[in-house]
Amino acid sequence: MLDLSTTVLEETIDPSNWEDLRETGHRMLDDMIDYIKQSPDRKVWQPIPAPVKEALDVAVPKEESSLNEVYNSFQQNVLPYALGNTHPRFWGWVCGNGSATGMLADMIASAMNPTTSFGEHADLYVEKQVLDWTKEIYGFPRSSSGILTTGASLANILAITTARNFYNKEIRKKGIRNINGQLVMYASAETHSCLQKAVELLGIGSENLRKIAVDENYQVRIDLLEEQIKQDKANGFLPFCIVGNAGTVNTGAIDDLETLASIAKREGIWYHIDGAFGAVPKLLPEYTERLKGVELADSIAFDYHKWFYVNYDVGGVLIRNPQAHKEAFEINASYLAHHERGIIAGDLNFNHLGIELSRGFRALKVWMMLKEQGLEKYSRLVRQNIQQARYLVELVQANDQLQLMAPVPMNIVCFRFYKEGLSADKLNALNKEILMQLHESGIAAPSFTVIKGAYVIRVAITNHRSKGEDFEILVNEVQRLGEHLLNID
Numbered sequence: 001m002l003d004l005s006t007t008v009l010e011e012t013i014d015p016s017n018w019e020d021l022r023e024t025g026h027r028m029l030d031d032m033i034d035y036i037k038q039s040p041d042r043k044v045w046q047p048i049p050a051p052v053k054e055a056l057d058v059a060v061p062k063e064e065s066s067l068n069e070v071y072n073s074f075q076q077n078v079l080p081y082a083l084g085n086t087h088p089r090f091w092g093w094v095c096g097n098g099s100a101t102g103m104l105a106d107m108i109a110s111a112m113n114p115t116t117s118f119g120e121h122a123d124l125y126v127e128k129q130v131l132d133w134t135k136e137i138y139g140f141p142r143s144s145s146g147i148l149t150t151g152a153s154l155a156n157i158l159a160i161t162t163a164r165n166f167y168n169k170e171i172r173k174k175g176i177r178n179i180n181g182q183l184v185m186y187a188s189a190e191t192h193s194c195l196q197k198a199v200e201l202l203g204i205g206s207e208n209l210r211k212i213a214v215d216e217n218y219q220v221r222i223d224l225l226e227e228q229i230k231q232d233k234a235n236g237f238l239p240f241c242i243v244g245n246a247g248t249v250n251t252g253a254i255d256d257l258e259t260l261a262s263i264a265k266r267e268g269i270w271y272h273i274d275g276a277f278g279a280v281p282k283l284l285p286e287y288t289e290r291l292k293g294v295e296l297a298d299s300i301a302f303d304y305h306k307w308f309y310v311n312y313d314v315g316g317v318l319i320r321n322p323q324a325h326k327e328a329f330e331i332n333a334s335y336l337a338h339h340e341r342g343i344i345a346g347d348l349n350f351n352h353l354g355i356e357l358s359r360g361f362r363a364l365k366v367w368m369m370l371k372e373q374g375l376e377k378y379s380r381l382v383r384q385n386i387q388q389a390r391y392l393v394e395l396v397q398a399n400d401q402l403q404l405m406a407p408v409p410m411n412i413v414c415f416r417f418y419k420e421g422l423s424a425d426k427l428n429a430l431n432k433e434i435l436m437q438l439h440e441s442g443i444a445a446p447s448f449t450v451i452k453g454a455y456v457i458r459v460a461i462t463n464h465r466s467k468g469e470d471f472e473i474l475v476n477e478v479q480r481l482g483e484h485l486l487n488i489d
């Protein structure tokens with residue numbers, strides 16, 4: 001028989017002294033508020049020294065440590081070596097910079113610690129509320145379905161899964177081999193790589209993603225798209241989806257979304273929009289015309305952690321046909337079945353709308369930030385970023401050592417340092433070195449891309465902390481580094 005007198009049955013990971021925890025917790029909160037507040041005063045980024053990497057590569061701890069010790073180690077080895085996207089001069093890839101409110105919301109969500117999946121608890125209703133607001137923002141009907149995700153990559157995958165399963169209702173049961181022919185999807189050559197991942201994961205295959213060439217504005221060539229669909233049909237392929245870009249990752253190009261909608265309608269196939277960041281200017285009356293067609297899509301992938309500046313990670317997908325959404329993912333397991341009363345009552349079943357069962361309460365930070373800031377403030381901030389992109393274009397065009405490398409329809413500026421007489425390879429190497437030195441000096445963090453074979457410095461402005469002078473610093477520094485590197489060559 002078990003001897004209860006000698007068996008510990010009451011161990012917990014709660015602190016033995018809550019007041020000590022409170023003191024450390026308050027210190028952490030103060031430190032993190034200072035960390036965000038002081039972002040502009042730090043270098044954007046700094047390299048991680050070897051001893052720090054060693055400290056982050058040790059065996060799993062067997063013994064206990066005090067929270068203070070753990071926190072000290074975090075302060076020493078983690079905090080100083082962040083990506084840098086809280087800084088006003090971070091413009092790499094498409095990263096939002098988050099907010100203090102988002103940080104606090106994450107803390108609160110974590111304290112509640114629900115799994116926002118199914119049942120009858122308020123976090124599910126908060127996510128529904130956020131999704132309903134998102135429908136208003138992108139002009140989707142209230143009857144649409146949706147789910148928040150880790151980001152637009154997963155959102156795109158969920159949308160394409162829904163499109164595939166809607167095309168053929170037997171796929172879930174019998175697999176893709178059951179189809180008499182090969183499914184094909186259409187998207188511009190500038191489309192984000194996560195859509196290729198989607199067709200690869202879904203058994204469609206990357207060869208069956210038709211990457212349609214773009215025009216001089218990096219918008220999909222409608223004539224080539226129509227021709228490709230015609231050819232594919234004649235050859236027995238099965239077109240099932242067209243993807244439109246509301247903001248391509250390289251240059252921010254917006255496809256002709258309305259025409260794409262009419263082609264998809266005519267062909268009777270799914271119309272999906274990747275609006276990860278570029279659908280956000282739907283908030284602005286001056287973008288109504290250019291983003292016309294967003295509201296016509298069968299599905300849209302969006303992000304809150306990019307141009308809504310919500311802390312990582314949170315994106316999502318809206319799907320016009322709620323039945324199609326549910327039918328793509330729903331499985332009724334006996335241990336998850338709905339009941340009329342108790343914790344398992346309630347009709348919000350996010351486990352039936354995606355691939356995850358356990359999910360965090362990421363809706364809270366969106367809910368709090370949208371409530372706190374309001375859409376009018378967001379409109380002003382998004383417009384400010386677009387105006388900053390125009391300002392940067394002016395600075396580049398006013399400088400005869402810099403070249404603008406692509407049109408700027410929104411918030412992404414691609415440019416390079418240029419010197420007459422240098423070969424294409426030398427110009428590419430020079431601009432790459434300029435970018436490396438920008439990062440390593442911690443002065444600014446744009447990223448890069450390749451446009452028509454040219455390595456370019458790419459500035460994606462989804463940053464609510466950037467000011468006009470930050471772009472002046474960038475341009476002056478690129479010019480200084482370019483001249484310096486040419487002189488020492």
Ligand SMILES: Cc1ncc(COP(=O)(O)O)c(C=O)c1O
Nearest residue numbers: 094151152153192248249276303
């Ligand atoms: C146009 C576009 N689509 C999709 C993605 C992927 O989004 P996420 O990083 O949120 O998964 C990005 C990321 O930058 C993007 O710019």
